[in-house]
Amino acid sequence: MSTAARPRLLLIDGHSMAFRAFFALPDTMVTSTGEVTNAVYGFTSMLTNLLRDEQPTHLAVAFDAGRQTFRTERYPEYKGTRSPTPEAFRGQVPLIREVLAALQVPSIDREGIEADDILATLAGQAEAAGMDVLICSGDRDSLQLVTEHVTVLYPIRGVSELARMTPDAVAAKYGVPPERYPDLAALVGETSDNLPGVPGVGPGVAAKWINQYGDLDALLEQQDSVTGKRGEALREHAAQVRLNRELNALLRDVELAYAPDDLALRGFDRDALFRVADALQFGPLRERLIAVDPAVQDEEPVARASVSVTVDVLGADGPGPWLVARRGDRLGLVVEGRAHPADGDAWSLAVADPSGAAIVVDLTDLDPRADEALAAWLGDADAPKVLHGAKAAWHELSARGYTLRGVVFDTELAAYLCYPDQRGYDLGELVERLLQRDLVPADDAAQGTLDLALDDTGENDRSATRAAAVTELAEVLVGETGDRGATGLLRDVEIPLSDVLARMERRGIAADVPYLTELEGQFGDQVAREAQEAYDAIGREVNLGSPKQLQEVLFDQLAMPKTKKIKTGYTTDAAALADLFAKTEHPFLAHLLAHRDVIRLRQTVEGLLKSVAADGRIHTTFQQTIAATGRLSSTDPNLQNIPIRTEEGRRIRRAFVVGEGYEQLLTADYSQIEMRIMAHLSGDAGLVEAFRSGEDLHRYVGSRVFEVDPADVTPAMRSKVKAMSYGLAYGLSAFGLSQQLGIEVSEASGLMQDYFTRFGGVREYLAGVVEEARASGYTATILGRRRYLPDLTSDNRQRREMAERMALNAPIQGSAADLIKVAMLGVDREIERRGLASRLLLQVHDELVLEVAAGERDEVEAVVREQMGAAADLTVPLDVSVGVGRSWHEAGH
DNA sequence: GGCACGACGTA
DNA sequence: CGTACGTCGTGCCA
Known part of the structure; x- marks a missing residue:
């Protein structure tokens, strides 16, 4: 038994925190009706965090009321230097009080009294009543209230970072205990309150005096004993100091309508909360608030149960009867094995029905009848299955000769669509989060049916439990997917695509191993040569692959000018080295750069050689749940970053060749897909016309921006608008553009202005994307794929601006990902329908890269052009260029 | 063996 | 002070 925890009272200075939020968040945060909401949003967000992190039992928010206070009466100039409250802020205070009313939190004010005095009074009463008190205020005068049981949370930056001011923290920061802080403040003065201090006396001197004399009264009594210029200044300003001290003392005996006991949290008024949160377009903040509703927090946490399952023991007939008895049911399937596209295996599988009954089948020791029944079920497109990562299971089963069909739901893909920014989608973690259950098999004692006939390693139980968990998880994720409008995207795109990808991975792409080996040798020779020449240039050997050692050489030994600062010193990246070379022409730099290039090429070749499978082909794995924008990624090896920009790099592409039994490789790519999507989404008339005209895009844009004839667009103009156009989709700044083009920031900024003058629809679109995402909490692609960006309302500028750039880019990059996925499904389907032998590889x-069978080239090209071109109906045409050849390099164009 | 970091390849 | 990824080597930790 634990003793009852002390009650915790949270007191907030409403005005000062709202004011902080107002300046921390952009005033472009408005509802669709134009109401500015940055202060109310920031304040509510801060309050949400406090409820979550501090778990107060009691809460009140105090507001200033009335212009006249005892302080202005005593000293008319009090706070006299403050500029008038911004109009946009003033309107938000009533909104904050509305939110508080919905949360059933008292807003306390009293005519002629400042919020801090209310807080001081309540804090004193609460402490006396045995409560712990937290005071959240941006006014430093509140520091005088700090005691063993009263802590001030003082905003450091914005309203998201609060410093915990305990007695020790106050003493550490100011050199005096909390009760002496107003003495110190009286000496130093407070600009924001228009209280001048003693000239030449800062916090350090003030603290020294206070500690020396004991307190301010004693100091003033003995002011004549203070020597020097500062002593004179003190004597001259003693009256002001006394006044300061009088004014900065907080009232502790204000008569209030509430006592601390009346401030107990009662839980939110959900109806009112929904109304106000929707009116203010809080988006994701509404859910965050609900998650901290004290009415819910108070509920006893239920001991978390495990996922339960009953393992049915199979008879001599094997799994056939069990599966037949459940025909038409959605069954959870978990395969135990090694998922590898060229070297997979499966050793057992578990199937669970919706009631929690499961079977486990040992695939390594299966009699023919059982095998036949299992194969029939696995390959039956009409036998609905639910998996967590069907593509991996596909590889495992494929290795044992099974075909997997009838996947109607994939919990991993569903979780990815719902939470695309998550790092991983581990089954156990999802079960914990979404089912509030644990993924451990129930104790053997509790489950009598478990420990029968099957082997007793526990493996089977774990498998069966996972299968049951997948079944249960699917039920929750069906709802989550629907809530996010992703049902169609999952069912019609991601799930069928995982099957297409599985087959692409299984096929792999043929590699010319002798050629790769030759390349490895050549690059290796060059590595050695460049390294030796680099060593000769500096008279010693260093590890050229160690940025740390390079920094020593460049900046110590050779005393070169410092480059851009990074965590570990100064960067040695290629751009910086090229810059240094331009300045110093030191041969070491040239050899170092050449060494970097060639060692990288050798590494790439080595990696590829290592990944050639027994069939002479390279089998990548396409990750379908990694990129938050909806793109695929490629691993083991990554075939999406094979060099193409340099001639040396392109030599590597010659190693990817057409395989035995096929005639050619065919590559087909979308030209300027992202710019076309930008034209479509923005509806900018100029950009749409650019694509419809058939003119070279950058030439067209250049002619508009620079006001010349398209024929007169110089290469320099073209490259500038090209960088500009692409940069737009990433949230490029004038600074970034100037860096990339090596021009002045002013020129870059002028370029951007000219661009937006000509293509105003683009600017409107980009601004609109961010604002919409801020209001709704997410961006969406053409197919409705969402990316949630809660940081859009962060008061941390860096995080917020990062989120803004993500919001600009996600709909564009993500829509492009949507389109090519749709195209892949179309190409695959059409190849199958026409009975062609050609196939998608990468x-x-x-x-897209395809392997073309003899005689099919023209038809395949037509299919690919048709399917890629028809992936979406945009206001601009989708242009596809196609090339063929014996190698990836030859097929490129 | 695992981690963070710098560097750099692709779209 | 430009988005999205994966891989490699170094240097440092346990």
């Missing part, structure tokens, strides 16, 4: 974001 996807590189805007490019």
